[in-house]
Amino acid sequence: MRLLTYSVLVLFSLPMLILCTYLSIGIYEGANILHSFMQDSFLVALKQSIILSSFSTVLALMAGLLFAKAFCTLKHTVLQTLYLLVLVVLFMIQPIMILSVAKQVKLFGTLNPLSQSITIATLHLLPIATLFWISIYRYIQTEALSIAHYLSTTKWSTYRYIIFPQIRLRIGLAFLFLFVLVFIDQEVPSILGYRTYTEELLSQMTLMEEMQTIVLSALPSFMLVGLLSLGIIFGFNKNAVSFSNTISLNIQSDTPFGKITLAALYLWLGAMLFILLKTSLAVSIKILFNNNIEVILQTLSVAVAVSLCTLVLSILVQHMLKQYASRTVHVIWACVLLCYLLLPHSLISLSLLNIYQKIGIFSSVGDFVIFFLGYVFVLLPIAFLLLFLFAMQEKKDYFLDFFPVPIYQRWLKITLPKQWAVWTIIFLILMTFTLNELSVSILLVPPGFETMIVKIYNLLHYGDKANIAFLSLVQILFLIGCFAILSFLSKKAIR
């Protein structure tokens, strides 16, 4: 098992090593790094991206905190399940669709491009920020809080000395994750006329033909987010690079606040679905179905397979790391993950394509394997981060020392029921990322294989709103269906 873990780590690091090699070649060949840092257009775009990402992330986290607090006031499992469902479904609505709905609000049109971009990014991030807060909020040590209560410590002292030290790393990583999500996205800001760093990077790549120059051009973002990541890991919690966790906070009784928030979220989702349905019904359902059935089936089957595979792989590696790896391996692993998280997905795809070319054994099977791996490589760091952020408390089961049971039974009877809800949510979020991933869909897609995202972007060019709305609607309904099936299969309700 240990060998398997290290094999996965090495395999996963391969594209990164290739990119590092190209980077070294680029530097050795005298490419002018300072030049790319100092260009006016680059600096302006970098500044604009930082402003957009910071504001959107902070706003999403602040609003998410409120929504998470509302969730924690819901006692009934059904209400909690509905709450989680609406959050996951809202997160899967593409920013481009949120934009098309927002454009129908007059006030939105009066905002400047920056405010518009922040609004869309915040609305997109809010559900996942809420999920992060729920996970953070629910796992604060209750024993320490009880002692604090018994000693009549002030609220501030309780927060400062008990709560914050437990959650600061999680808040930091949640911030980083959301920040990167906004930072690497260029589509919506560029549609709104707000120039971002990623767009600038892409325009710089226009004339680049050598891989080392392309990789080198990504260096500034790499360093920026790299420094941010290191600051968060080492500044917030020097001993916290592990997957261990804390204890669940008791949930109080239902309150109107929770129910009103739940209703508001469903209202928002309902409005989105209504607009999508109304837009798609401009064309007959039969035509829409005939036009899109093949691409829907192909994309959804790949998305399910990729998300499932990535989730299983990340759970296994996480388990192995916990069991066998030293702290140094944890730190190296965390650094590799963070590097992947901030790399433009096109670079990961290009390096995989490069490996495929170097191997030189080409077949239709190979095409699909490399396509599949492209998604896995892009999703794996996201899966790990989500597993960490949504991690459940691990109690030592002492009775197992006295009544040893086989490992597969332990997984089946203890771990699986306990983790089911969290894994379901992570699986659905991974599906969302797979369905919205563009670079892999262009650079690694096997010939003849269509993906929904490429089709949506092509249709956007022509303002074919009916087909776009239909494809988006199918994605949302499919996820709701997955959630329903997984919830049905789960005997243990989400707590």
Added chain:
Amino acid sequence: MLTGILGCSKENTTKKIIIYTSVDQVYASKIFKDFENKTGIKVLAVYDTEASKAVGLEKRLLMEKSHPRADIFWNSEPIRTARLAKQNLFKPYTNISIQNYQSKNYYDANYKWFGIGKRERVIIVNTQLVKKDAYPKLLETLWSKKYHHEVAISSPYIGTAATHFAALYHALGKKKFIQLLKEIKVAQVTYLAGNSVVKDLVGEGKYPIGLVDSDDALAGIKAGLPIAMIPYNQNGTGTFSIVGTVAQLNYAPHPKAAERFIQYLLTPEVEQKLIDLGAVQYSVFKQSKSKEPKQWTESPNLLLNDLEDSYTLMKEIL
């Protein structure tokens, strides 16, 4: 899908062709279907998107240079094709009469790529914001004081806008081109992510005037946006035209099928289909009887060097 996964990739055992195309899926897929019906050869396509910008199929083809997976690169513009040809990615195709072409700018002198269908760069205006008698008729007027802060163009570093600016550099010379860039800078022109974004924002009234490709303008008009398309400089040089291109990859896995596709595509009939669909607006062949606005273009091979020079100047000045 399963047969696709398990299928064999040797040409002799299957009748198929792999085409990488940046022509929009809505158009290209119809041409592929027609080709499949006529020849029985299955087309396996890989499409690009405007959103992928520079890191799309061109980079994929470069990466695959030593072991090409594609048979054909069908591109919606000429510069990237010429650049790949310069890198020796394409195989000459000689079974064609170049006399049919209107201009030698529409094919490669070494027979490595050929033009198919033309679009043009056009001015668009929001008809609710600009009165008909105030429509700009010349490209130069877009940078005049009258239109300061009102004009949007797609980023001049990518796509057809980059080609257009490289051609302007070629036509004007360095000194006048620098002057032009300075005027654009003073005019506070807004640079957007792509031509379709310009078309949408002009349609929404965010900007009264824009500069886009004719297919974008027509798509906007078809979608009901309040825009009008203006072929500019009709008393002078005319609009700048962009020709679509097709090329066969060196060491293509299915060379015979690739040749059949080129034979099929490079005909006035198929070009007319593309015109009817709206993918392109004008013909590159002499046989065409359609009335065209006055246009000009340059050889893509010549523009290759200009692309880098104009890019550097734009980075410095804009």
